[in-house]
Amino acid sequence: MPQAPKDKIPYSILELATIGVGFTPTQVFKNSLDLAQKAEAFGYHRFWLAEHHNMVSIASAATSVLIGHIAGGTEKIRVGSGGIMLPNHSSLLVAEQFATLASLYPDRIDLGLGRAPGTDQLTAQAIRPDRMQAVYRFPEELHNIQRYFSSENKQAKVRVPMAEGIDMPIYILGSSTDSAHLAAKEGLPYVFASHFAPTHLFEALSIYYNNFQPSKYLKEPYTMACINVIAADTDAEAERISTSSIRMVVGVLTGKIDYLQPPTEMTPELRQISQDPALQRMMKYSFIGSKETVKKKTEAFLKETGVNEIMVASHIYDPQARIASYRIFSELMKELENAKTLN
Template sequence: MRKPTPYSILELATIGVNFTPTEVFKNSLTLAQKAEQFGYERFWLAEHHNMKSIASSATSVLIGHIAGGTERIRVGSGGIMLPNHSSLLIAEQFGTLGALYPNRIDLGLGRAPGTDQVTAQAIRPDRMQAVYKFPEELRNIQQYFSTDNQHAKVRAPIAEGVTMPMYILGSSTDSAHLAAKEGLPYVFASHFAPTHLFEALNIYYNTFQPSPYLEKPYTMACINVIAADTDAEAEKISTSLIRMMLGVMTGNIDYVQPPTEMTSELKQILQNPAFQKMLKYAFIGSKETVKQKTKGFLKETGVDEIMVASHIYDPEARVKSFQIFSEVMKEL
């Protein structure tokens, strides 16, 4: 029989109108503590910059905040956008986290900027060179965590010998090739970029090369979930997500807005092909509705683990949505 599929959370720490960053970080920790009770495998923090609606920018700092307030759940990055950073500093940061919270920290690595091009240039002027060096920088981090590095001229002593599972994140086929070649777990961002999901998974499975880190392929895919007691209630809650995604698509990013009744204008926006494409894997509805959609997704993709993002204005409604999804996964 198939083993139960692990389920995890991707947290962007979205900021709702009338919420302060301090409140958002407190709510993120409360969610992580509840997720631990609900049986979630991991709680990952994203990296985004120059977006007033997202508080997850100093990813390593937030990982420490969440790990320090929980006991068992794995906490990690979803992910560190490596071309924005020095591989040595990331090794030091995550080596420190791994020493503070042994066997609980994950390092997910991506190469997207996590922001607009102007901001990306401000973060690191030579960023495009760093993008091309992504595989090399990945191996540098692995070397810094290795005990074999203790005689090197450049070291991250705090990281040497620390267990640090690494994951390749992506939304295109390029990342699939890299994850397969390096023999690392692969995480696909199907919650906002579903177009190449199946092509990327096929590439990863068919070209995977076993490594000291992983014997056989391991895949994760992310979806959006808004679950409530009824389909109608979930639809109303989802109006916050619709407005947020509209802002992303039009370049008019704003704080997450409170939900409203589903209007004809919002329904029209939902019918837009670009919108439908982006939110192909947004499962909105009652427990039974979300269950059937999730069951179909798992059957179609065959992924080993499912990760959930949930952009909900009200913190209590958000916790409830994740609770309902945990019940769905336990029943599946």
């Protein structure tokens, strides 16, 4: 399993292929690839795609297909799933898909696994009627995938021949404490979704660190946490850009999900909405502002959590403003690294 250098904090991207009003899926996929190419040049470590279903504003439903699209258009950045929602899928088919990806793009593919549906319950039922039973079998399905990638599976009656012997890095994703226990028990890296579910972040990390059992995959705990970042040249411009994200979060909280809207000026009404306790809880780790503003918040987050790697999500309507935000974040991470403040 690839290990990050110990003298710096890698920074990575979580991409949802968010659809803004007026954009087609074709344009969104082109923009995702453009971002991945820029991210590679900026020094980002990974580019992961999330799995979501039945959401008009998110185009990353066929996650493994998009991983191939991104990996095929880049050269060295790691590409993976953040994550594959395993109870939606057959473990054998997941192994086949990711073995294919790993064969096409050697030493560049990551497999992040989660147990949430990535959608509403009605859609989850349509995806897989026995999904709740599959949720309880999550550890067993994880072991199945590991077995399919093992060289020792060659004598088994059920095989994924192209997977056997491939070193496929597997990451356990979580937004509560349940998966922390599993990741620790299995000796696998743990990724927490603090960008939308911050409540149990520190409890989950504590469970993982205190219960971690070394494995053949990982000798020491390895953690990643995701934040939202909207960075611009000034605090005022970042605040203006963030109005799209605020409207999107309100849509999620009210069950009225719509396409990502263009930004507007920060009106008194929007400012009041942004102070709503539910929205504040969900956006606790949304760092909005100039480079210096985001830098201070990011440095504090890294020191408080002690995570090995940070992942960034950004819901920004304009593709060029989004690229600029990720460029600014890469610059501030390099500045923190050079100042030796992350260790």
